[in-house]
Amino acid sequence: MSQPLRLGIAGLGTVGIGLLHVLRQQRALLEARTGREIVVSAVSARSRDKDRGISLSGYAWEDDPVALAKRDDVDIFVELMGGEDGPAKDATEAALAAGKDVVTANKAMLAMHGQALAETAEAAGHVIRYEAAVAGGIPVIKSLSEGLAGNEITRVMGVMNGSCNYILTRMEDAGLPYAEVFAEADGLGYLEADPTLDVGGIDAAHKLAILSALAFGVRVDFAGIELEGIDRVSIDDIRAAADMGYKIKLLGVAQMTGRGLEQRMQPCLVPDTSPLGQLSGGTNMIVLEGDAVGQIVLRGAGAGAGPTASAVMADICDIARGHRGPVFGQPATSLASPSPALSQRPAPYYLRMALLDKPGALAKVAAVLGEAGVSIDRMRQYAHADDSAPVLIVTHKTTRTDLDHALAAMGKTGVVNGDPVALRIEEL
Amino acid sequence: MSQPLRLGIAGLGTVGIGLLHVLRQQRALLEARTGREIVVSAVSARSRDKDRGISLSGYAWEDDPVALAKRDDVDIFVELMGGEDGPAKDATEAALAAGKDVVTANKAMLAMHGQALAETAEAAGHVIRYEAAVAGGIPVIKSLSEGLAGNEITRVMGVMNGSCNYILTRMEDAGLPYAEVFAEADGLGYLEADPTLDVGGIDAAHKLAILSALAFGVRVDFAGIELEGIDRVSIDDIRAAADMGYKIKLLGVAQMTGRGLEQRMQPCLVPDTSPLGQLSGGTNMIVLEGDAVGQIVLRGAGAGAGPTASAVMADICDIARGHRGPVFGQPATSLASPSPALSQRPAPYYLRMALLDKPGALAKVAAVLGEAGVSIDRMRQYAHADDSAPVLIVTHKTTRTDLDHALAAMGKTGVVNGDPVALRIEEL
Numbered sequence: 001m002s003q004p005l006r007l008g009i010a011g012l013g014t015v016g017i018g019l020l021h022v023l024r025q026q027r028a029l030l031e032a033r034t035g036r037e038i039v040v041s042a043v044s045a046r047s048r049d050k051d052r053g054i055s056l057s058g059y060a061w062e063d064d065p066v067a068l069a070k071r072d073d074v075d076i077f078v079e080l081m082g083g084e085d086g087p088a089k090d091a092t093e094a095a096l097a098a099g100k101d102v103v104t105a106n107k108a109m110l111a112m113h114g115q116a117l118a119e120t121a122e123a124a125g126h127v128i129r130y131e132a133a134v135a136g137g138i139p140v141i142k143s144l145s146e147g148l149a150g151n152e153i154t155r156v157m158g159v160m161n162g163s164c165n166y167i168l169t170r171m172e173d174a175g176l177p178y179a180e181v182f183a184e185a186d187g188l189g190y191l192e193a194d195p196t197l198d199v200g201g202i203d204a205a206h207k208l209a210i211l212s213a214l215a216f217g218v219r220v221d222f223a224g225i226e227l228e229g230i231d232r233v234s235i236d237d238i239r240a241a242a243d244m245g246y247k248i249k250l251l252g253v254a255q256m257t258g259r260g261l262e263q264r265m266q267p268c269l270v271p272d273t274s275p276l277g278q279l280s281g282g283t284n285m286i287v288l289e290g291d292a293v294g295q296i297v298l299r300g301a302g303a304g305a306g307p308t309a310s311a312v313m314a315d316i317c318d319i320a321r322g323h324r325g326p327v328f329g330q331p332a333t334s335l336a337s338p339s340p341a342l343s344q345r346p347a348p349y350y351l352r353m354a355l356l357d358k359p360g361a362l363a364k365v366a367a368v369l370g371e372a373g374v375s376i377d378r379m380r381q382y383a384h385a386d387d388s389a390p391v392l393i394v395t396h397k398t399t400r401t402d403l404d405h406a407l408a409a410m411g412k413t414g415v416v417n418g419d420p421v422a423l424r425i426e427e428l
Numbered sequence: 429m430s431q432p433l434r435l436g437i438a439g440l441g442t443v444g445i446g447l448l449h450v451l452r453q454q455r456a457l458l459e460a461r462t463g464r465e466i467v468v469s470a471v472s473a474r475s476r477d478k479d480r481g482i483s484l485s486g487y488a489w490e491d492d493p494v495a496l497a498k499r500d501d502v503d504i505f506v507e508l509m510g511g512e513d514g515p516a517k518d519a520t521e522a523a524l525a526a527g528k529d530v531v532t533a534n535k536a537m538l539a540m541h542g543q544a545l546a547e548t549a550e551a552a553g554h555v556i557r558y559e560a561a562v563a564g565g566i567p568v569i570k571s572l573s574e575g576l577a578g579n580e581i582t583r584v585m586g587v588m589n590g591s592c593n594y595i596l597t598r599m600e601d602a603g604l605p606y607a608e609v610f611a612e613a614d615g616l617g618y619l620e621a622d623p624t625l626d627v628g629g630i631d632a633a634h635k636l637a638i639l640s641a642l643a644f645g646v647r648v649d650f651a652g653i654e655l656e657g658i659d660r661v662s663i664d665d666i667r668a669a670a671d672m673g674y675k676i677k678l679l680g681v682a683q684m685t686g687r688g689l690e691q692r693m694q695p696c697l698v699p700d701t702s703p704l705g706q707l708s709g710g711t712n713m714i715v716l717e718g719d720a721v722g723q724i725v726l727r728g729a730g731a732g733a734g735p736t737a738s739a740v741m742a743d744i745c746d747i748a749r750g751h752r753g754p755v756f757g758q759p760a761t762s763l764a765s766p767s768p769a770l771s772q773r774p775a776p777y778y779l780r781m782a783l784l785d786k787p788g789a790l791a792k793v794a795a796v797l798g799e800a801g802v803s804i805d806r807m808r809q810y811a812h813a814d815d816s817a818p819v820l821i822v823t824h825k826t827t828r829t830d831l832d833h834a835l836a837a838m839g840k841t842g843v844v845n846g847d848p849v850a851l852r853i854e855e856l
Binding site for chain 1: 453454460566575580706721723727728735739744752753758759762
């Protein structure tokens, strides 16, 4: 039997406490599976006195996570504080400098500083593992970097923020407008302290940037993501999309194209019969596509104490078993700098507009689409309400540029009330 | 850069050739990801002269897989021949004896001889990896043994034989009887040379036995599986189940109970809106449930050259990266001997019977169910055809023993034509 593996855990929120519970309950199981005893040497959090429903008396306490990270009796620094800068980053850097391995759930830190941290860790022969940073309990980092290691990855996509999916699903199920469901979710504690991280798509985009790096062998490039949140998704669009056989999801898509790396996190339509379309509530789903394996779909809880602790434990077990390796699947210094590509790949689009009650109105709309080279797959006009009628159009595949030309021309026809809504339809 | 990692590949069918293609096409990628060059030293197959659409001139040839397994220029013996005994087992044993690691796609060999092979390998410090043995390209072995290593696994289930799922889906879609779809699938080459392996559930049960060992820390126990194939599933039941909101799947379920290890591979009903219910065609789906992570669902191609080669490559990459470990997730000598438990866990059941056109017939059926302690959740009687009427019953949860008592008593009522069909409904 080897020496015990000693953890220092910084951050005792839901996940940190969940991790302590797993370590206590599964002590024997973990030792059988890894061949090592896994122990907690010390912990750190903002408040020592807070009642967390679990005794901390067996662990040394550090007020300062940096001090925790440097302790001689710590082999792995487990960073569960969160935040892209500040204490999390300081302590992670201190841990690496002090010769520790790092396990973290911190998607923001990796999305913003992943390259530098990876270079530091690899130069010193240490590892940074972060299964919990993306899609909670779903072993997606492992599946992508190890399970599909023989594949050239062609596309990665998915629903990576459970709160957004909860809001969109709830809007549809209850027929409620965005603002009302947002307030409800916020009241239930489903959203981050800064809810923009969730509904602005930022949290999900952090995760996408990490998956892109692993999938395509590039440096993490959060800034290169086309980003749009769900705050402008209306209940009208959710209903209209359902009418046409689609669901609206905050969908992340990353794909290497001839022009560079395309990364998008935006509300998209997906067929309601597809695995992504059928995903309701706070669940996450990741779709991985490789040249050999085809399409793999992974589904599970994207957040919560248990699922996140499960992912953190997977990383700890890997290190206990001696499984090491570069942070992003290949040496950080060998990762290419991606050139961001705007999504010019043709796709079908969903359009919704309010057509004024004028003779020839629909003909004018059809004409400007045709002139811009955008052809119509399906169209529905509903009964007039007031002085305008809702019109839904699903186009054939078109580029965003052609579509934007059509939309600009449409504004000048004088038959469309306000700006049309245009959402991409992602094919699965 | 380390020494090249040298493969000896035995078996050049679809998967073996698929693997050679991946190794050639992704040479640079694999080296970047593993830090080692991966080369093929030698190959072996039944016929040297067969046209496989790929040149083998760069590789040494061995007629005898045992000779291949022993070669000095082979680090990993890649076993892609199949078959539980014979050349596959001989060559695997020879490889371990000669100090090689083994990568195999052979579910039958592992289900029958996994324990002995694991003990041999571990005593000598070698590894046997077998991601391709279960669910093709889906990284389920890795997800279970590594990704969920922090969990006590509570249940493993899934659709693990694409051919059976294809047959059942096709029966429903085309409204065709079993025999006709079986002949069609056989003609299309979808079935094993001995189709009983597929439709008898044996191939799927091999996979379930392997997953059970990993999930519950027990020796592989194929003999302990309650096994029933799909050959008695009728189009009538598929239609009737659909009417009641269910799909019929050949479902494997493994669960540790107070009475021992319950392992079943049998046709079951699942809700048609569940992920398993929505799985159509030749795709596989595995559901993993753990105390911390909750439910994880993995979906992908369960067979085919590309997906299987992808799984074989994952194992090779792991070994190239120095990721080693016991065959079944913990040392083979520490695996418990499971006591097989018949599935006495209560479950709802689906019953279909032909009720004779006699006064009080339905009352008699209801009475014998009630006397046996089986209560009815839903019941439908359809219009009479000839002298009997189809009756469908969904019971509340009951044990198989109580249900069997009810079915025996039902036979004596004189109002039921033939034997009722009884299928378990698996709750998700």
